Amino acid sequence: MSRSSDEILVALAGQPNAGKSTLFNALTGARQHVANYPGITVEKKTGNYRFDGQKIEVVDLPGTYSLTSYTQEERVSRDFLLHEKPAVVVDVVDASNLERNLYLVFQLSEMGIPMALALNMMDVARQRGLRINIEQLSHEVGMPVVPTIGNKGVGIKDLQKAIDQISKDGSAPQTSLRLDYGKAIEPVLGRLEKSLSEDVILAARYPLRWLALKLMENDSEAHRLVSEHATNKEDILSNVARERELFQTEHEQTAEQAIAIRRYQIAGGIVERCVKREKKERRTLTDRIDQVVCDRVAGPIFLGGVLFLMYYLTMKIGGEHVAPWAWKYWSMLRDVIAGLLPAEGLIRSLLLNGIVDGVFAIMNYLPIFLILFLLIAILEDSGYMARVAFIMDRVLRAFGLHGQSTLPMILGGVVVGGCAIPGVMATRAMKDQKARMTTIMIVPLMNCMAKVPLYVLLVSIFFKEHQAVILWFMSLITLAVALIVASVLSLTVLKREESEPFILEMPPYHLPTITGVLRRAIERTWLFVKKVITIIVAVAIVVWVFITFPGLSKDRAAYCDDQVNKATETFMKKIGENNPYAELLAGPGLKEFGRYWDHYKKKKMGAKGKEAKEALKEKFSRENPEFFKIVNKGKGLDGEKDQYAKAAYAAYKKLDKKLKRLDTARRKEVVHVSFAGSFGRFLEPVSKLAGFDWKVNIALASSFAAKENLVATLGTIYSIGEEAGGTLADTMARDTAETWTPLHALALMLFVALFPPCIATLIMVRVETGSTKWMLFAAIYPIILGFIIAIMVFQGGQILGLTALQVMGFLSLFVFAILAATYLAGERSAMKKHRTVEI
Amino acid sequence: MTLDEMKPGNECRVAKVSMDGVAGQRLLDMGFIPGTVISVIRNAPLMDPIDIKVKGYMLALRRSEAKGVEITPL
Ligand SMILES: Nc1nc2c(ncn2[C@@H]2O[C@H](COP(=O)(O)OP(=O)(O)OP(=O)(O)O)[C@@H](O)[C@H]2O)c(=O)[nH]1
Ligand SMILES: [Mg+2]
Numbered sequence: 001m002s003r004s005s006d007e008i009l010v011a012l013a014g015q016p017n018a019g020k021s022t023l024f025n026a027l028t029g030a031r032q033h034v035a036n037y038p039g040i041t042v043e044k045k046t047g048n049y050r051f052d053g054q055k056i057e058v059v060d061l062p063g064t065y066s067l068t069s070y071t072q073e074e075r076v077s078r079d080f081l082l083h084e085k086p087a088v089v090v091d092v093v094d095a096s097n098l099e100r101n102l103y104l105v106f107q108l109s110e111m112g113i114p115m116a117l118a119l120n121m122m123d124v125a126r127q128r129g130l131r132i133n134i135e136q137l138s139h140e141v142g143m144p145v146v147p148t149i150g151n152k153g154v155g156i157k158d159l160q161k162a163i164d165q166i167s168k169d170g171s172a173p174q175t176s177l178r179l180d181y182g183k184a185i186e187p188v189l190g191r192l193e194k195s196l197s198e199d200v201i202l203a204a205r206y207p208l209r210w211l212a213l214k215l216m217e218n219d220s221e222a223h224r225l226v227s228e229h230a231t232n233k234e235d236i237l238s239n240v241a242r243e244r245e246l247f248q249t250e251h252e253q254t255a256e257q258a259i260a261i262r263r264y265q266i267a268g269g270i271v272e273r274c275v276k277r278e279k280k281e282r283r284t285l286t287d288r289i290d291q292v293v294c295d296r297v298a299g300p301i302f303l304g305g306v307l308f309l310m311y312y313l314t315m316k317i318g319g320e321h322v323a324p325w326a327w328k329y330w331s332m333l334r335d336v337i338a339g340l341l342p343a344e345g346l347i348r349s350l351l352l353n354g355i356v357d358g359v360f361a362i363m364n365y366l367p368i369f370l371i372l373f374l375l376i377a378i379l380e381d382s383g384y385m386a387r388v389a390f391i392m393d394r395v396l397r398a399f400g401l402h403g404q405s406t407l408p409m410i411l412g413g414v415v416v417g418g419c420a421i422p423g424v425m426a427t428r429a430m431k432d433q434k435a436r437m438t439t440i441m442i443v444p445l446m447n448c449m450a451k452v453p454l455y456v457l458l459v460s461i462f463f464k465e466h467q468a469v470i471l472w473f474m475s476l477i478t479l480a481v482a483l484i485v486a487s488v489l490s491l492t493v494l495k496r497e498e499s500e501p502f503i504l505e506m507p508p509y510h511l512p513t514i515t516g517v518l519r520r521a522i523e524r525t526w527l528f529v530k531k532v533i534t535i536i537v538a539v540a541i542v543v544w545v546f547i548t549f550p551g552l553s554k555d556r557a558a559y560c561d562d563q564v565n566k567a568t569e570t571f572m573k574k575i576g577e578n579n580p581y582a583e584l585l586a587g588p589g590l591k592e593f594g595r596y597w598d599h600y601k602k603k604k605m606g607a608k609g610k611e612a613k614e615a616l617k618e619k620f621s622r623e624n625p626e627f628f629k630i631v632n633k634g635k636g637l638d639g640e641k642d643q644y645a646k647a648a649y650a651a652y653k654k655l656d657k658k659l660k661r662l663d664t665a666r667r668k669e670v671v672h673v674s675f676a677g678s679f680g681r682f683l684e685p686v687s688k689l690a691g692f693d694w695k696v697n698i699a700l701a702s703s704f705a706a707k708e709n710l711v712a713t714l715g716t717i718y719s720i721g722e723e724a725g726g727t728l729a730d731t732m733a734r735d736t737a738e739t740w741t742p743l744h745a746l747a748l749m750l751f752v753a754l755f756p757p758c759i760a761t762l763i764m765v766r767v768e769t770g771s772t773k774w775m776l777f778a779a780i781y782p783i784i785l786g787f788i789i790a791i792m793v794f795q796g797g798q799i800l801g802l803t804a805l806q807v808m809g810f811l812s813l814f815v816f817a818i819l820a821a822t823y824l825a826g827e828r829s830a831m832k833k834h835r836t837v838e839i
Numbered sequence: 840m841t842l843d844e845m846k847p848g849n850e851c852r853v854a855k856v857s858m859d860g861v862a863g864q865r866l867l868d869m870g871f872i873p874g875t876v877i878s879v880i881r882n883a884p885l886m887d888p889i890d891i892k893v894k895g896y897m898l899a900l901r902r903s904e905a906k907g908v909e910i911t912p913l
Pocket of ligand 1: 014015016017018019020021022023062063064120121122123124148149150151152381382510512513516
C-alpha cells in the first residue's frame with residue numbers, strides 16, 4: 001500500500017454489525033457496504049476525509065468477535081493491524097451489547113496501537129433503558145470514548161476530533177489498560193515475554209505481551225510468526241508447549257479458556273460499574289417478531305411468503321412489466337447507436353450484432369437486478385436474513401450447504417426463473433468457506449430466466465399436453481441434482497476448504513434506511529454492469545467471429561448475389577416501364593425504399609390507436625410522399641387512389657418476402673460453413689449420443705456468452721422469419737418433425753438445465769472465489785454432468801423403447817433415490833462428527 | 840448435562856465449554872463463560888439449530904455445537 005507520509009491511517013475495527021461501515025460512510029462520505037447482517041464486509045475498504053487540513057485515510061475492517069486466527073476475517077483484521085501499523089484504531093462498539101464488545105476491545109488494545117472507542121448504537125442502548133457513564137468507561141478502558149449514532153450522523157465530529165487528538169499525541173493511552181490475567185496466567189506470560197524479548201527480531205516487530213498471550217492460546221498464526229522470524233524458534237515453541245501442558249494439568253482448563261474467561265470477567269466488572277439499567281428488561285419488539293417469524297409453523301410459511309413475494313416482484317413485476325417497459329428505451333438507444341454505425345458491411349455487423357446486441361441482451365436484465373438487489377438490501381438491513389439461515393439450516397446442511405445458502409439458491413432460480421449472477425454475489429455474506437464454495441458451485445445449476453425460453457419453446461412443441469408437469473419436473477429435478485452435487489463436492493473436491501461452526505448472531509431487527517438500501521443496491525448493480533459488460537464485449541466479438549467467418553466461398557456468394565439480382569429484375573419487370581414509380585425504385589432508390597418500407601412496417605406495428613396511426617402516416621408522408629403512397633397500398637394521405645402505386649406495393653411485397661427468404665438462407669449458409677458450424681459438426685459424432693445434431697451444438701456453444709442466445713441462435717439456424725409465417729415454435733416443429741422426438745427435446749432440456757453457467761456468471765464465480773481454477777471447474781463439471789444425464793435419458797429411452805414421459809418418471813425415481821441416499825449419508829457423517837466431539 | 844438437551848423456555852448456567860478447536864473458541868468468544876446464565880428461547884422449525892439468549896443478545900447454534908457446552912439447569 002502506498003501512502004504519503006503526511007496521511008494518517010485510521011482503522012475501524014469492531015464486532016460484526018456494530019456499525020463500522022455506517023460510521024465509515026459517515027466519516028468519509030464514501031460508498032461502502034452497510035448491512036444488518038453479521039459480517040458482510042469481507043474485504044477491507046478505504047476512504048478518506050480531511051480534518052484541520054490533515055488528510056485521514058480510513059480503513060473499514062471486517063467485523064470480528066475476537067482476534068484469533070481461526071477465521072478469515074479475524075486473520076485479515078489482525079494482519080492489517082500488525083503489519084500496516086495504523087496510527088489509530090477506532091473500535092466501534094455496540095453500546096447495547098457492551099460486555100461482549102469489550103471482549104474485543106481488550107484484544108485490540110493488546111496489539112499496542114493507540115485507540116479510541118466509538119460507542120455506537122447509543123439510541124438502541126437508550127431505548128433499552130441502559131445508561132452508560134461515558135467518563136467512567138473512558139477511565140476504565142484507558143482511552144477516549146465517543147458516543148455516536150452512526151445512521152443519524154450523531155457524534156461524527158467528536159469522533160474526528162478524538163482521532164485527530166490521538167494521532168497528534170501519539171501517546172499510548174492504552175498503557176493504562178493492561179489487563180490483569182490473574183495469578184494463574186500472569187507469571188507464565190511474564191516468563192514467556194522475557195524469553196521472547198531475547199529474540200531481537202521478534203522484539204522489534206511484535207508487541208511481546210500480545211505474542212505471549214497468543215502463543216499461550218495456541219494460536220496457529222502466532223506459531224507461524226515465531227517459526228518464521230525467531231532465531232531460536234525450537235526453544236520458544238517447545239517452551240510454550242510445556243507451559244501450556246503444565247497449565248492444563250494444574251488448572252483443569254486450557255490456557256485459552258482461562259484467558260477468555262478472565263477477559264469476560266473484567267468486561268463484566270466494567271459493565272457493572274459503568275452501565276445502569278433504568279428500565280427492567282422487557283420483551284423487545286425483536287423478541288415479539290421472532291416469536292412469529294421463527295415459529296415452527298408460522299416461520300416457514302412466512303419465509304415462503306417472503307420468497308414468493310421476492311420472486312413475484314422481480315420475475316413477474318420486474319420481468320414482465322418493468323423490463324419490457326425499460327426495453328422500449330433500451331431499444332430506442334440501440335436504434336440511435338445503430339444509426340450512428342456505418343450503414344453496411346462487416347464492421348457494422350460486428351459492432352451491432354456482436355457487441356451492441358450482446359450488451360443489450362444483458363442490459364435487458366438490469367431493471368430486474370435492481371429490483372432484486374433492492375429487496376435483498378432491505379432483507380439484509382432488516383436482520384431477517386439471519387432468521388432465514390436459522391430456519392433452513394437443518395435441511396441444507398445435510399447436503400454440505402448452510403442455512404445461508406437459501407438466498408443464493410432462490411436467486412439462482414429454484415423456482416423457475418432466477419439468475420445465477422446475483423445468486424453467486426449473494427454468497428458473499430456466508431462465513432463458512434466450505435459451504436460458501438459449495439453454494440457458488442451449485443447456484444448455476446438452478447433454472448435461470450434465460451434457460452426458461454428454451455424450456456417453453458421445446459415444451460410447446462413436444463409436450464403440448466403436459467406443459468406444467470414438465471416445468472415442475474425441470475425445477476424439481478435440477479434442485480435434486482444440485483443438492484446431490486453439493487453433497488458430492490463438499491465431500492470430495494471441497495473437503496479441505498475451511499468450515500466454520502454454525503454460531504450465528506441473530507441481530508435485532510432494524511428498520512432499513514432508504515439511503516443505505518439504495519446505496520447498496522446501486523453499488524451492486526454497478527459492480528455487475530462494470531464486470532459483466534467488459535467481458536461480454538470480448539465474448540460477443542469472439543462468438544460473432546466464430547459464426548461469421550470464414551464466410552461463403554466466392555462462388556456461393558456470387559450465386560446468392562445473383563439470386564437477389566434476379567428477384568429484383570423480376571420485380572422491375574412486374575411493375576413495368578411505364579409505371580411512373582419505376583424510376584424512383586430503380587438502382588439505389590430500391591435500397592432506400594427498402595429501408596423506408598421496413599421502418600414504416602415496424603412503426604406501424606408499434607402504433608396503437610387511431611390517432612397514433614394517423615400521426616404516423618402524416619409523418620411518413622411528409623418524409624417522402626411518393627414512397628408513402630406505395631407503402632400505403634396505393635393511397636395518398638388525402639385518400640386519393642393511385643393504381644400505379646398500388647401495383648408497386650403488390651410487387652414489392654412479393655419482392656420483400658423473397659429477399660428476406662434469400663437473406664435468411666444466406667445467413668444459414670454462413671453459419672453452416674462458419675467455424676462454429678465446423679465445430680458443431682466436429683462434435684456431432686459425440687453429441688449424437690445425447691441426440692444433439694450440429695445445429696444444436698452451435699446453439700449451445702453460442703449460449704455460453706449469454707443463455708438467451710440459445711433460442712436466438714436456434715432461430716437463425718432453423719430459418720425463421722416472418723415471411724415463412726408463424727412463430728419459432730411452428731417453424732421448429734416443422735423443421736424437426738421427422739428428426740426430433742420428445743426424447744430429443746427432453747435430453748436437450750436436461751442438458752441445458754445443467755449446462756455451464758454463462759460467461760457473466762463465470763466472471764462472478766471468479767470474483768467471489770478469487771480463483772481461476774474454481775471458475776474453470778464451475779465451467780467444466782456441468783458439461784460433463786449434463787452430458788452424462790442427457791446420454792442416459794436419450795440412450796436409455798431409445799434402447800428400452802420408452803416414451804419421454806416414462807423416461808422422466810424413471811429419472812425422477814433414480815435421482816430422488818440418490819438424493820435420499822445422500823441425505824442419509826450426510827446425516828450419518830454429521831452424527832459421526834457429533835460423537836468425536838463428545839470424546 | 841449439555842446445552843443441546845435443554846428444552847426451550849428454560850434457563851441454565853454454563854459450567855464449562857468442553858469443546859476445543861474453532862467451535863470451542865468461538866463459544867468462549869461469544870460469552871459462554873462458566874457461571875453465565877443463558878436461556879434457551881426456541882428450536883428452529885426442524886428442531887435444529889436452537890436460539891439462545893446469552894449476555895443480552897440472541898444467538899443461533901446447531902445442536903452439534905450446543906453439545907460442547909456443559910450446563911447446570913436452573
Ligand atoms: N439504531 C441504530 N442503527 C445503527 C447505528 N449504526 C448503524 N446502524 C445500523 O446497523 C446495521 C449494521 O451496520 P453496519 O455499518 O453494516 O455494521 P458493520 O459493523 O459494518 O457490520 P459488518 O460489516 O457486518 O461487520 C445497519 O442496518 C445500520 O443502519 C446506530 O447508531 N443506531
Ligand atoms: Mg461493514
